[in-house]
Structures are given as structure tokens and as C-alpha cells.
Amino acid sequence: MLKKRKSLYFFFLYILISIGVFYLSINYINNEEQNLLHQKYTLVSENTKKNIIHLIEDKQNATLVFAISIARDDSIKNSLLKNDTSLLKLDDFSKTLKKYSNFKNIWFQIIDKNGNSFYRSWAEHKNDSLIFRKDLKQILKDKQIQSTISVGRYDMTFKSMIPIFHGDKFIGIFEIISHFNSISKILETDGIDNIFLADKKYKNSIIYPFSKKFIDDYYISNLNAKEYLIDLIKNNIKKIISTKNYFILENKLINVYPLDNKYENIGVIVSAIDLKNIDISNIKSFKMASIIYLTLTIVLLGFIIGIVNYSLYSTKINRLNKKLRRNIKITRVQKKKNQTILDSQENIIIITDGETLKNSNKALFKFFDTYKNIKEFKKRYKCICETFIDMNDDDYVIDKEYEGGKNWAEYILANSNKNFKAAINKNNEIHHFKLNVNQTQFENEPTPYIVVTLTDITYEIEQQKMLKNLNENLEHLVEDKTKELKELNESLEEKIQVEISKSKEKDTIIFQQNKMAAIGEMLSNIAHQWRQPLSCITTAASSLQLHYELDKLDKKELDSSCEHIINSSLYLSKTIDDFKNFFKRDSKKQNFLLIDTIQSNLNLLKEHFKMNNVEVILDVDEAFSLYGYKNEFQQAILNIINNSIDAFLTNNITHRRLIIITQSKNQLSIKDNANGIDEKIINKIFEPYFTTKHQSQGTGLSLYMTREILIKHQNSTMQAQNTTFTFENEDYKGFEILINFNQ
Numbered sequence: 224m225l226k227k228r229k230s231l232y233f234f235f236l237y238i239l240i241s242i243g244v245f246y247l248s249i250n251y252i253n254n255e256e257q258n259l260l261h262q263k264y265t266l267v268s269e270n271t272k273k274n275i276i277h278l279i280e281d282k283q284n285a286t287l288v289f290a291i292s293i294a295r296d297d298s299i300k301n302s303l304l305k306n307d308t309s310l311l312k313l314d315d316f317s318k319t320l321k322k323y324s325n326f327k328n329i330w331f332q333i334i335d336k337n338g339n340s341f342y343r344s345w346a347e348h349k350n351d352s353l354i355f356r357k358d359l360k361q362i363l364k365d366k367q368i369q370s371t372i373s374v375g376r377y378d379m380t381f382k383s384m385i386p387i388f389h390g391d392k393f394i395g396i397f398e399i400i401s402h403f404n405s406i407s408k409i410l411e412t413d414g415i416d417n418i419f420l421a422d423k424k425y426k427n428s429i430i431y432p433f434s435k436k437f438i439d440d441y442y443i444s445n446l447n448a449k450e451y452l453i454d455l456i457k458n459n460i461k462k463i464i465s466t467k468n469y470f471i472l473e474n475k476l477i478n479v480y481p482l483d484n485k486y487e488n489i490g491v492i493v494s495a496i497d498l499k500n501i502d503i504s505n506i507k508s509f510k511m512a513s514i515i516y517l518t519l520t521i522v523l524l525g526f527i528i529g530i531v532n533y534s535l536y537s538t539k540i541n542r543l544n545k546k547l548r549r550n551i552k553i554t555r556v557q558k559k560k561n562q563t564i565l566d567s568q569e570n571i572i573i574i575t576d577g578e579t580l581k582n583s584n585k586a587l588f589k590f591f592d593t594y595k596n597i598k599e600f601k602k603r604y605k606c607i608c609e610t611f612i613d614m615n616d617d618d619y620v621i622d623k624e625y626e627g628g629k630n631w632a633e634y635i636l637a638n639s640n641k642n643f644k645a646a647i648n649k650n651n652e653i654h655h656f657k658l659n660v661n662q663t664q665f666e667n668e669p670t671p672y673i674v675v676t677l678t679d680i681t682y683e684i685e686q687q688k689m690l691k692n693l694n695e696n697l698e699h700l701v702e703d704k705t706k707e708l709k710e711l712n713e714s715l716e717e718k719i720q721v722e723i724s725k726s727k728e729k730d731t732i733i734f735q736q737n738k739m740a741a742i743g744e745m746l747s748n749i750a751h752q753w754r755q756p757l758s759c760i761t762t763a764a765s766s767l768q769l770h771y772e773l774d775k776l777d778k779k780e781l782d783s784s785c786e787h788i789i790n791s792s793l794y795l796s797k798t799i800d801d802f803k804n805f806f807k808r809d810s811k812k813q814n815f816l817l818i819d820t821i822q823s824n825l826n827l828l829k830e831h832f833k834m835n836n837v838e839v840i841l842d843v844d845e846a847f848s849l850y851g852y853k854n855e856f857q858q859a860i861l862n863i864i865n866n867s868i869d870a871f872l873t874n875n876i877t878h879r880r881l882i883i884i885t886q887s888k889n890q891l892s893i894k895d896n897a898n899g900i901d902e903k904i905i906n907k908i909f910e911p912y913f914t915t916k917h918q919s920q921g922t923g924l925s926l927y928m929t930r931e932i933l934i935k936h937q938n939s940t941m942q943a944q945n946t947t948f949t950f951e952n953e954d955y956k957g958f959e960i961l962i963n964f965n966q
Contacts (some may be wrong), residue, residue: 237528241521248520252480252513259567261504266569268469268478268502271415271494275480277686278406279372282381284693287370289329290383290399291700291912299333300387303341303395330380330400335761336393338363346431351376355428357486359396361826362386366393371484378402379444379490380435381423390715402433407445414500417769419444419482421490436463441490449866452495463493474498505567512563571656571677573607577632580606590649607675608632611645612653619644632673635660645677655684760788815853817891818845821884824861828868840950843886849964859932862925863893863960870897870958881950881957894959899945908943938965 285892293299302310305850313331320326331344338354353359358371362384370383381401385395402469403419410417421429423440438457441464455473456463462470469478475495482490565572565584574582584599585609594600604610608622608631625634635658643658656677664676767784770776825832825839832839849856864882871880874897883898900908911927933939939962946959 233528233531237525240524240528244521244524245517247516248513252510252517255513256506256510259317259509260503263501263503263506264469264471264476267476267496270479271478271496274415274828275406275410275411275492275494276806278409282401283370283372283383283405284690286381286399286401287368287383288693288697289326289386290370290397291697292369293331293386293399294385294397299397300389300394302388303333303335303387308342308349311342313342317344326401328402328404331763332398332400334359334396334398336395341395346377348431356830358382358384358484361486362396371486372482372489373399373484374421374425374428374442374489376428378420378429379425379442391712399623403445404447407447410494411447415494415496416449417492417494417661418452418456419490420456422488425489427561449495452493455495456493464491471498476501493602496827503681505569509563509567512559516559568676570679573675573677574672575606575632575675577608577630577673578606580604590647590654597835604621610647612648614646616644618642619646621645631677636662636673644680651923653681654679655681656909764788812851813853814848814850815856816845817849817886818843820853820857821860823857824864827861828864833867835871837868837871838879838881840883840885843884843891847886849937850895852932855932855936859929859937860893862929867893867895867897867958870895874898879953882953883948883950890962891962891964892959893962894946894948894957895954896948896950896957898956899958902945905943905945909941933962940965 295686298310298312302308311333317329317331320329331342332340332341334353335341337352338359339352340349344348353375354363356375358369358373358375364388368383368385370381372379373382375382378400380403383399385397387397407417407419418438420438421442421444425442426437426440430444432442434443434446434448436448436453438453439460443453455477459472463479464476466477466479469476471477474497476498476768478494478496480494481488482492529834562582562584565582566586568584569586571586572584573580573587573591580597580601583600587600588594588596591600591610594603598867606622608620611619611621611631613619613621618641620631620635622631624630627637629637635641639660643660644656645656646655647656657680659676659678661674662671764784767776769780770780821841821843825841831837833838867882870876876897879896883892883894885892908926930941933941941963942961944959944961945956947954947956949955
């Protein structure tokens with residue numbers, strides 16, 4: 224009866240333990256399954272990203288090499304020089320490429336030196352500004368070859384841009400544009416559906432969309448985008464755009480990768496892989512094996528409890544023997560479990576002491592497919608290191624004794640901060656592996672072992688070699704071009720010296736013409752000022768003659784008329800003196816009052832102001848003096864004032880016209896309200912020959928001469944800027960010249 228009760232007790236104990244073990248084990252198996260799935264999906268995601276990056280780099284390099292080759296065609300340079308697009312046959316060339324090569328959608332574009340589209344092979348549209356593109360701004364600035372990804376008016380594309388020169392003069396840019404369709408098709412053949420999306424900030428920039436497809440505000444660049452993927456993204460756009468890792472959606476592994484150029488983020492690449500196309504057989508095998516082991520463990524547990532129950536009625540020796548057998552069985556189960564975990568890994572994993580191979584996973588025999596198990600392998604190789612070949616590279620380990628008598632595995636352990644590799648020759652092909660080494664102590668084993676993981680990186684190494692070869696070819700090409708340019712520069716030096724001499728002679732002639740133009744303009748001003756006094760003289764003389772004929776001429780009338788004639792004549796004489804002094808060449812520097820020179824100009828232009836309805840506001844310290852050439856300084860100030868008057872007429876300012884002249888300490892400001900100057904040309908106004916007027920109305924030298932006088936002869940600095948200001952409670956926009964006197 225007592226034996227029966229104890230047996231029942233052990234039976235219930237077995238049930239409780241079995242439930243606990245089953246629950247904990249199932250949780251563990253599920254967690255391990257999720258961890259393995261996560262590792263698998265992460266690996267697939269990273270490999271997909273690497274594949275996309277390599278494809279993009281290959282496409283950029285191919286497009287760049289193609290662009291450099293075609294840019295040498297003289298028809299491109301001639302069309303820019305002659306402003307004649309009929310010389311170009313690039314649209315026919317694009318069609319030929321589409322018909323007979325893998326370049327199915329190659330576009331050609333020529334951009335002039337101002338950033339405007341001069342020619343497009345795929346459209347008649349031209350002469351529109353492309354200056355909104357950051358990559359184009361950069362090449363216009365530094366005139367260097369560029370290969371980038373950017374968004375234009377038609378599409379998000381690869382762009383390789385080659386600057387075009389005529390001699391040493393920059394005349395434009397040749398651009399090859401290729402699309403993402405070829406990359407998308409390659410990925411599709413690998414079972415990866417994909418969509419290349421331009422960021423929504425470009426929606427208004429893409430005026431003529433090539434694919435004509437959008438997801439909300441995001442433009443779809445590739446033509447072969449699958450409809451199911453478009454719908455999936457549309458329904459989950461916020462989640463997809465904001466994600467940084469993979470996620471599972473509708474039995475698809477969704478990956479989102481940023482698409483950047485060196486200036487900014489321009490979009491994302493969304494890829495989708497059907498889960499059924501991802502090999503997870505090893506994970507399923509692991510789960511199945513784990514469940515089998517769990518079942519065996521529970522059965523074994525029942526068997527053990529039965530043995531324990533039986534052992535209560537057996538001798539002490541029997542109990543010890545049973546316990547020993549139980550431990551042996553558990554150890555075997557654990558070893559099988561460990562081996563299953565090893566076999567579930569794709570990378571080659573071996574256990575060694577650095578001299579002898581102790582164990583490995585199945586991946587070793589997938590690579591060395593002539594061997595079925597470790598016993599066969601060890602008949603040929605005692606250690607895997609015997610298969611390593613010497614690459615004459617310190618990063619590659621081989622079977623030799625390293626410093627301190629260490630073998631290859633011990634040497635890697637001692638230098639864990641370095642990235643070691645190994646190379647193995649299989650069927651006359653060299654395979655490259657990255658080596659990760661860890662040391663571990665197994666239960667019931669007195670000696671610690673080394674666990675080595677070999678990750679195949681052959682593809683990455685080959686890609687690096689290809690890129691290196693491509694870079695070397697580009698370097699040779701650049702060297703040849705540099706040599707050609709050097710020879711051309713040497714032959715041009717003599718011609719440049721001749722042209723500089725001619726230019727100096729031309730400058731002298733034009734400066735003289737500008738001076739004569741200024742004299743003519745002053746004569747016009749004087750003519751306006753003479754009209755009133757001449758009219759007064761004529762009126763007074765006629766009055767005297769009339770009174771004399773009527774015999775009514777008295778002394779008072781005679782004195783008054785004569786005084787009027789004398790005063791008017793003196794005014795005319797003073798005007799002539801002012802004119803002579805204005806163009807009189809200064810023989811030496813002198814001290815003069817700033818107010819006097821400005822007031823003299825205002826007197827000379829008084830009638831000109833009145834005729835053009837110009838108000839002059841003057842606020843200058845009457846005691847402020849300068850040291851320099853007075854007449855030259857007066858001419859410089861006159862040029863600035865005349866420039867403002869011309870601006871009122873050119874810009875058709877019909878409301879109040881103001882010229883405000885103010886002085887603060889050592890700075891003089893002359894500003895107007897003529898709406899200012901276009902910011903694109905404001906930096907050119909002091910260049911010789913530059914003018915915004917018609918060629919018949921200006922030489923383009925007045926502000927250049929003004930700057931030369933003030934900087935070289937008056938020891939001053941000068942700057943120009945657009946400005947806004949308030950005067951008498953009214954807001955105005957105009958142009959301002961600031962002169963800083965360095966004294």
C-alpha cells in the first residue's frame with residue numbers, strides 16, 4: 224500500500240514537472256525561433272541594401288565613363304559656340320543606344336554657362352533655368368566633373384556632368400542622364416520588388432514627370448513599379464517613410480533605404496521580398512528538432528522519475544549507475560542540441576585549438592562539397608588553416624607560427640582589434656572570408672576551445688577590385704587631359720601677352736571716350752542752367768529798347784535792367800568757371816571740404832534735378848575735410864549721382880524720386896529709391912565695360928572709373944548694395960553706395 228502511494232506521488236510529480244518543462248521549453252523555442260527569424264531577415268535586409276548600393280555605384284561609374292567619352296565630341300562644343308542645336312544628333316544616338324545596347328533610357332542634355340538648358344535629347348523644351356539644382360550650382364562654381372543623383376524637372380536620375388571649355392574659357396556643361404529602371408529590373412530578377420521614391424519636397428520641381436506616377440506627394444522614378452507595392456505603400460506611407468529597419472507587412476519583408484547625394488537626402492528606396500522566397504528551412508528544422516528533443520526530454524524525465532522511484536527500493540550502487548546513465552543521456556541530448564544550433568547558421572563555424580579541427584557545422588561541407596563529414600575532412604586536412612593560401616597581405620592569416628609561438632587562431636585572439644581575413648582556393652577560384660574568433664570552455668572539457676566563424680566576403684572583395692581598376696583608369700584619363708591642357712596653356716601664354724597689350728590700348732581709348740561723354744553730359748546740364756539767365760538778359764534788353772523807343776526810359780529803370788543783366792552775366796560766368804574747374808586736372812593733393820565738392824555737383828545738376836523731378840536730401844558735416852585730388856573726387860561723386868538719375872529713368876520710377884546723401888564719421892552714403900539692381904549682376908557693376916543701359920547710352924565705365932578714383936587716388940574703400948529704408952513715414956527700396964574714408 225505504501226509503495227502504491229509513493230508511485231502515485233511520483234506520477235503527479237512527473238505530470239507537474241512535465242507541464243512546467245513543456246511551457247518553459249515552448250516559450251524558449253518560440254523566442255529562439257523569433258531571434259533566428261530576426262537574424263535571418265536582418266541579414267537579408269543588409270544584403271539587399273549592399274546589393275542596391277553596389278548597383279547604384281556601378282551605374283554612377285558607368286554613366287560617368289560614358290559621359291567623359293562623349294563630351295569629347297566637337298559637335299557639342301561647336302553647338303554652344305555657334306548657339307546652334309541643329310549641329311547635334313544626340314537624340315538619334317540615344318535611340319540607337321536604346322535599340323542596340325542595355326542603355327534603354329539614356330538622355331543627353333547640354334547646359335549653357337548661365338545654368339540654362341540649351342539642348343535636351345528627349346524633349347523640345349529648352350532655355351529654362353536649372354539653377355535650382357544644388358549639383359548644378361556646384362559645378363558652375365568649381366567647374367569640376369561631377370557624378371551624382373538629383374531630381375530635375377523630368378525625373379529623379381543619375382547625372383554625370385562634364386564641364387565644356389573653349390580654350391580656357393568655360394562655355395557650358397555636357398550632362399548624361401540615366402534612370403533607375405535597369406537597377407530596378409536587376410533587383411526584380413533577384414526576387415526583389417522595389418520602388419524608388421523622390422522626396423515630397425520635389426513635387427513642385429518635377430514639372431514633366433517621366434513615369435507620371437505619384438504616391439501622394441512622392442514621385443515614383445522607376446517605370447516597372449508593381450501595382451500591389453504602390454497600393455501597399457500608399458496605405459502605409461507614414462510608417463514606411465519613417466522606418467529605419469525592416470518590417471513584415473502582408474507576408475512581405477519590407478526594407479526602406481535612404482537615397483542620398485553629397486548635398487542632401489533626395490528620397491528613399493522601398494524593397495519588398497516575398498517571405499516564401501526567403502529560405503528559413505534551417506529555422507524550421509531547428510524548431511522541429513527542438514520539439515522532438517522536448518518530447519524526448521519529457522519522456523526521458525518520466526523514465527528518470529520511474530528510475531528514481533524504482534531506485535528507492537534498489538541498492539546504492541544501482542542508484543549511482545542509473546544516475547550515471549541518465550547524465551550520459553542528457554549530455555548526448557545537449558550535444559545534439561548544440562550541433563543543431565551550429566548547423567542552423569549559414570556561415571562556416573569550426574571549433575579548434577588552432578592546431579586540430581574538433582568540430583564544425585554543415586556549412587563547412589557545403590563549401591568543401593567533396594567531404595560528407597568531419598571524419599572524411601580530417602583525413603585530408605588536420606586543421607582548416609591548411610587550406611589557407613598566402614595573399615602577401617598581413618590582414619590574411621596562413622598556417623604558420625606567429626610572434627610568441629602563437630598559431631593562427633591564437634594570434635587573432637591576441638589582436639582582436641584588427642580585421643583578419645583568410646583566402647581559400649576552390650576549383651581555381653579564390654574565396655575570401657572574414658574571420659571572427661572567440662574562446663570558450665565547454666562543460667566537462669578541461670581545455671578551452673576556440674570558436675571560429677568564417678563569413679564569405681568574396682563578392683565585396685571583387686567589387687572593391689573593380690572600383691579600384693575603374694579609379695585607376697580614370698586617373699590615367701585625368702593625367703592625359705592635364706597634359707593636353709598644360710601644352711595648350713604654354714602655347715597660349717604668348718597670345719595672352721599680345722591680347723593684354725591690345726586690351727590696355729583699348730582701355731586708354733575707352734577711358735578717353737568716357738571722359739568726353741562726361742563732358743557732353745555736363746554741357747547738357749550747363750545748357751539747361753543757362754536758359755533762365757539768358758532769358759532774363761533778353762527780357763531786360765528788350766524792356767530797355769521798348770522804353771527808349773516810347774521815350775519813357777528813366778534812370779531808375781535803366782539801373783534796374785542793367786543790374787539784372789550784370790547779375791545774370793555773372794551767373795553765366797560762374798557756371799563756366801565751375802565747368803572749367805570740374806574738368807581741370809589736379810596737379811597735387813590738397814585739403815578740401817566734403818560739403819563743398821558735393822554742393823558744387825548739386826549746383827551743376829540743379830536744372831537736371833528740376834527737369835527730372837528729383838529731390839536731393841543732404842546731411843553732411845560742414846567741417847568734415849578730406850585730403851586728396853579734389854576735382855577727381857568731385858567727378859567720382861558726380862558719376863554716382865548721375866547713375867541714380869539714370870536708374871530713375873531706366874526703371875520708370877513715376878512716384879517720388881529721392882537721392883539721400885548722408886555722412887557719419889568717416890563714411891559717406893549715397894542712396895536712391897530706384898528699386899535697386901538685380902542681385903545676379905550686382906557684383907559686376909564695377910567691372911569695366913559692364914552696363915545695364917543700351918550700348919548707345921553708356922560705356923559701362925562710369926562706376927569702374929569711380930571705384931578706381933576712390934580706391935587708388937583717395938585712399939578709400941567702396942561697396943554697393945541693395946537697400947530698404949524709411950523716409951518721412953514711407954518705405955522705399957533702392958540702391959546704396961558706401962564710401963569709407965581711411966584717414
